[in-house]
Amino acid sequence: MTQNLIRELEHLLGPSAVLHRPEDLLLYDYDGSPEKGRPDAVVFPSTTEEVSRIAKLAAQYNVPIVGRGAGTGLSGGALARSGGLMIAFTRMNRILDVDIENQRAVVQPGVVNLDLTRAVEHAGLYFAPDPSSQKSCTIGGNVAENAGGPHTLAYGVTTNHVTALKLVLPDGQIVSIGSTQGDISVYDLCGLLVGSEGTLALITEVTVKLSRKPEAIKTLLAIFETIDDASETVSDITARGITPAACEMLDGWTLRTVEDYIHAGFPLDSGAVLLIEVEGLTEAVTSQAASIDEVCRVHHAREVRIARDDKERELLWTGRKNSFGALGRIAAGIYVLDGVIPRSKLPQTLRRIQEIGDQYGFRIGNIFHAGDGNLHPIVLYDPRDAEQFERALKASADIIRYCVEIGGSLSGEHGIGTEKSELMSLLFSDADFALMRRVHDAFNPQCSLNPGKIFPLTKGCGETRIRQHAAAHPGHGA
Amino acid sequence: MTATTHSIAARLESFIGSPSNFPDSVDPESYAIEGAVPSAVAKPASAAEAAEIVRFAAKEKLAVIPTGAHTKLSIGARPSRYDIALDMCALRQIAHYDPADLTVSVDAGMTIAAVNAALLEHNQFLPLLVPYYSQSTIGGAIASGIDSPLRNAYGTARDFLLGAEFIDGTGALVKSGGRVVKNVSGYDLHKLLIGSLGTLAIITRLNFRTFPVPLTPRGFLASFPTHEAALLARQKIAESPLTPLTLDVTDPGAARIFAERTPSTAEPGIFSGGSHTAADSALPVPGTWFHPNDWQLCAAFAGVPEVLDRYVRELTRIAEQHGAATIFILDDTTRPSIWGRLREALPLFRESSPAAVILQLNVLPSRQTQAITILKSVASAALLPLALVARASGALYIALLPESAQGDAAALSLLTQEIFSLSRSFDGRASLLFAPPAVKDLLQSTLNSHPHSDLALMRRVKSAFDPKNTFAPNRLFPDSL
Numbered sequence: 001m002t003q004n005l006i007r008e009l010e011h012l013l014g015p016s017a018v019l020h021r022p023e024d025l026l027l028y029d030y031d032g033s034p035e036k037g038r039p040d041a042v043v044f045p046s047t048t049e050e051v052s053r054i055a056k057l058a059a060q061y062n063v064p065i066v067g068r069g070a071g072t073g074l075s076g077g078a079l080a081r082s083g084g085l086m087i088a089f090t091r092m093n094r095i096l097d098v099d100i101e102n103q104r105a106v107v108q109p110g111v112v113n114l115d116l117t118r119a120v121e122h123a124g125l126y127f128a129p130d131p132s133s134q135k136s137c138t139i140g141g142n143v144a145e146n147a148g149g150p151h152t153l154a155y156g157v158t159t160n161h162v163t164a165l166k167l168v169l170p171d172g173q174i175v176s177i178g179s180t181q182g183d184i185s186v187y188d189l190c191g192l193l194v195g196s197e198g199t200l201a202l203i204t205e206v207t208v209k210l211s212r213k214p215e216a217i218k219t220l221l222a223i224f225e226t227i228d229d230a231s232e233t234v235s236d237i238t239a240r241g242i243t244p245a246a247c248e249m250l251d252g253w254t255l256r257t258v259e260d261y262i263h264a265g266f267p268l269d270s271g272a273v274l275l276i277e278v279e280g281l282t283e284a285v286t287s288q289a290a291s292i293d294e295v296c297r298v299h300h301a302r303e304v305r306i307a308r309d310d311k312e313r314e315l316l317w318t319g320r321k322n323s324f325g326a327l328g329r330i331a332a333g334i335y336v337l338d339g340v341i342p343r344s345k346l347p348q349t350l351r352r353i354q355e356i357g358d359q360y361g362f363r364i365g366n367i368f369h370a371g372d373g374n375l376h377p378i379v380l381y382d383p384r385d386a387e388q389f390e391r392a393l394k395a396s397a398d399i400i401r402y403c404v405e406i407g408g409s410l411s412g413e414h415g416i417g418t419e420k421s422e423l424m425s426l427l428f429s430d431a432d433f434a435l436m437r438r439v440h441d442a443f444n445p446q447c448s449l450n451p452g453k454i455f456p457l458t459k460g461c462g463e464t465r466i467r468q469h470a471a472a473h474p475g476h477g478a
Numbered sequence: 479m480t481a482t483t484h485s486i487a488a489r490l491e492s493f494i495g496s497p498s499n500f501p502d503s504v505d506p507e508s509y510a511i512e513g514a515v516p517s518a519v520a521k522p523a524s525a526a527e528a529a530e531i532v533r534f535a536a537k538e539k540l541a542v543i544p545t546g547a548h549t550k551l552s553i554g555a556r557p558s559r560y561d562i563a564l565d566m567c568a569l570r571q572i573a574h575y576d577p578a579d580l581t582v583s584v585d586a587g588m589t590i591a592a593v594n595a596a597l598l599e600h601n602q603f604l605p606l607l608v609p610y611y612s613q614s615t616i617g618g619a620i621a622s623g624i625d626s627p628l629r630n631a632y633g634t635a636r637d638f639l640l641g642a643e644f645i646d647g648t649g650a651l652v653k654s655g656g657r658v659v660k661n662v663s664g665y666d667l668h669k670l671l672i673g674s675l676g677t678l679a680i681i682t683r684l685n686f687r688t689f690p691v692p693l694t695p696r697g698f699l700a701s702f703p704t705h706e707a708a709l710l711a712r713q714k715i716a717e718s719p720l721t722p723l724t725l726d727v728t729d730p731g732a733a734r735i736f737a738e739r740t741p742s743t744a745e746p747g748i749f750s751g752g753s754h755t756a757a758d759s760a761l762p763v764p765g766t767w768f769h770p771n772d773w774q775l776c777a778a779f780a781g782v783p784e785v786l787d788r789y790v791r792e793l794t795r796i797a798e799q800h801g802a803a804t805i806f807i808l809d810d811t812t813r814p815s816i817w818g819r820l821r822e823a824l825p826l827f828r829e830s831s832p833a834a835v836i837l838q839l840n841v842l843p844s845r846q847t848q849a850i851t852i853l854k855s856v857a858s859a860a861l862l863p864l865a866l867v868a869r870a871s872g873a874l875y876i877a878l879l880p881e882s883a884q885g886d887a888a889a890l891s892l893l894t895q896e897i898f899s900l901s902r903s904f905d906g907r908a909s910l911l912f913a914p915p916a917v918k919d920l921l922q923s924t925l926n927s928h929p930h931s932d933l934a935l936m937r938r939v940k941s942a943f944d945p946k947n948t949f950a951p952n953r954l955f956p957d958s959l
Binding site: 174374 | 576577578579580581601602623625633634636637646648650651652653654656657658659660661662663664665666667669670672673674678689690691713717719720721781782784785787788838840841842843844871872873905906907909931932934935936938939940941942943945954955
């Protein structure tokens with residue numbers, strides 16, 4: 001990247017909003033995924049207009065752009081795979097408008113997920129998507145990856161909560177899409193943009209729906225002797241038409257590791273637990289909890305505990321939400337997968353994951369959104385060992401391949417990024433890629449936005465834009 | 479048949495080599511859209527055959543419009559070219575249904591009623607109770623983008639459409655999304671098909687999330703002297719812990735039509751515990767439920783007995799606090815007569831006038847009160863009877879109902895234009911659903927003047943899907959600038 005561009009960026013944004021010395025860039029060459037990719041410069045705009053001017057400059061200098069929120073993504077979406085300019089949205093962190101009556105908020109992309117909920121909870125409202133990283137991840141990142149979370153089982157993922165977006169296209173043009181009310185007008189461009197992983201446009205404003213906090217919540221912890229019993233329970237809850245707000249599973253080994261760290265009160269000798277939450281009217285919650293209790297017992301639950309108060313409930317969720325961190329304590333590296341399967345296939349898939357772990361010699365933990373079939377197998381490995389890293393990737397690919405074989409998909413909420421782009425051919429044909437590519441080019445014709453993501457290298461922007469990076473530098477746990 | 483018709487049909491036949499695709503009994507007139515009659519009608523038996531027809535059309539620069547049950551075919555502008563009507567009704571299988579997954583994959587030509595009949599056997603359903611319910615195909619309902627009263631609880635199609643297979647403008651059979659309830663793998667292209675009026679692709683298959691049938695549904699009906707009171711009560715319900723299945727306000731005009739008319743199609747058995755018959759929704763609306771001078775708040779709710787009691791208690795309290803004149807709780811025997819009418823409101827409105835104009839105005843819910851005040855005044859100044867259905871989500875259906883067919887097309891189009899500018903001043907969006915062709919012709923420039931900065935992007939998306947403008951030209955925006 002030329003010094004001229006750096007000078008122009010500094011002139012535009014001020015020197016404190018441009019990083020370009022190698023030691024300053026170190027922090028920006030990784031995200032939550034195992035890979036790395038260093039930008040040539042990082043800029044910190046404060047307004048849509050600045051983003052637009054940055055895009056124009058980048059186009060003029062023919063430099064690719066990668067958007068970045070908090071860098072918590074797990075699929076490499078925020079990695080500068082081809083170097084270039086990284087736009088960090090950290091300073092665009094203002095909540096621009098809150099409309100309590102109509103349950104809408106307009107936010108800049110750098111607003112932290114949980115901060116939005118904190119800003120509106122006085123009115124009994126909250127922002128429903130709740131990824132485990134919600135204390136640090138940004139809404140812009142949630143939009144790019146179509147983030148989920150435990151409670152998306154009942155309330156839907158990010159795309160179900162976004163009604164309008166302000167975009168900056170690669171040529172610097174500013175475009176508004178969608179509407180505050182949210183009904184589709186002509187084409188649902190918002191529906192296309194959410195989950196497009198920063199490959200179509202830079203998002204500089206997000207209009208979201210706010211949800212009303214439920215009157216009552218009951219959190220159940222069902223304890224099982226075997227993983228099979230727990231997964232049969234999940235399938236049965238779904239089949240009986242009970243829709244909990246959340247339905248999470250932790251296997252016994254993972255549970256013990258988490259308990260060791262968090263002390264959430266998880267039993268140390270069980271095969272698996274389900275953390276199930278029901279929400280709504282007090283009367284409805286009581287009857288749903290009773291039905292769930294019954295299903296758990298039909299499937300040999302040893303015990304079903306109901307959290308007695310908010311404190312107990314919080315503790316159970318702390319255990320769940322910090323479980324990746326707990327595993328990170330006992331392994332040099334952890335690799336979190338995100339496959340999704342038809343919910344009735346849960347028992348057989350968990351057995352298959354176990355087999356794959358045995359075959360490759362890895363311990364694979366399972367902490368995941370059981371209710372919607374979104375698995376998070378966690379491979380524990382030593383990233384300093386290149387052979388182990390390769391083996392971990394192979395085991396992971398086998399798991400993902402199995403998910404697809406039984407009618408599932410590559411990713412439920414983490415996105416494709418660089419991590420799974422080469423596996424996309426498992427799902428999509430050449431004709432599918434051709435159309436996706438034409439849609440990509442309608443927004444991003446020069447491949448200047450987040451090149452090397454989603455598409456396999458041979459189907460997307462080609463390899464020209466992708467800098468041949470040295471062997472991956474794994475080592476970062478999630 | 480004209481010579482052109484003959485030649486296109488003959489060329490198509492020789493290209494496809496499967497005469498079964500071109501049934502002799504079909505009258506192209508019955509595929510007309512706003513007076514535009516196709517030169518040929520093709521009824522492919524498979525997605526592959528449909529793709530072949532598209533490839534032929536793209537090569538020959540012919541225009542193709544996919545059709546289903548024709549109930550919503552007149553939504554949108556008159557097509558500028560219309561060579562081939564692609565009748566998708568022969569594609570009507572359930573491709574995949576695993577009740578334990580609560581997902582279903584269906585061919586586009588299947589009627590929603592048939593899909594729901596299959597799902598109901600497993601006590602599940604698809605909450606797409608759209609107007610013209612019993613005839614509507616699933617592909618047509620998605621392409622029309624029309625909503626259903628149940629959106630208050632289940633959202634719109636974009637919330638439960640999981641994936642799709644479709645034919646793009648190059649004739650390639652492509653897919654997006656999948657059959658799982660959570661998925662971030664590639665672009666959500668299927669979302670673009672919702673409301674696309676056949677301009678992007680030919681939908682061949684759709685994957686949905688299904689839902690358990692609600693337990694013992696009940697209805698609630700309260701009448702108010704003013705729209706302000708009815709909408710305020712509705713807002714209080716929306717702010718309460720209650721989450722009704724439906725939550726709509728209707729105006730006195732709608733009440734008069736509901737009292738006089740019965741929908742020609744039955745309420746689906748979904749909310750009737752299975753015992754429901756076609757005759758039920760044809761019941762006259764008993765007594766004064768829809769009083770012709772009142773604004774009605776209509777809600778449906780479901781659950782275990784304790785939940786039902788709670789709804790009845792709180793809905794009644796809120797309605798009384800806001801000055802409800804009458805309150806009715808509807809059970810299985812009385813509810814269908816109201817809910818059949820609410821679902822079929824648009825067809826009933828259309829039947830009630832020889833030259834009905836029906837629009838949808840989307841504004842934030844809190845702005846509906848003022849929007850309705852203005853609508854009432856402009857309609858009354860133009861001496862045009864009005865009927866309204868205002869959903870809690872912010873979708874407002876507006877029917878302008880002249881009493882004679884000789885009604886003044888100019889006056890109707892003027893009023894429609896006013897509603898379009900009203901939508902802009904309310905930071906909302908208006909769309910014209912149904913109107914007599916003479917009115918649509920006068921409105922061509924209004925309909926085509928998409929006032930937002932995203933029009934250029936929309937056009938680029940259209941070109942990406944359909945590079946040769948083969949599909950439904952001019953129906954959403956003009957062929958060229």
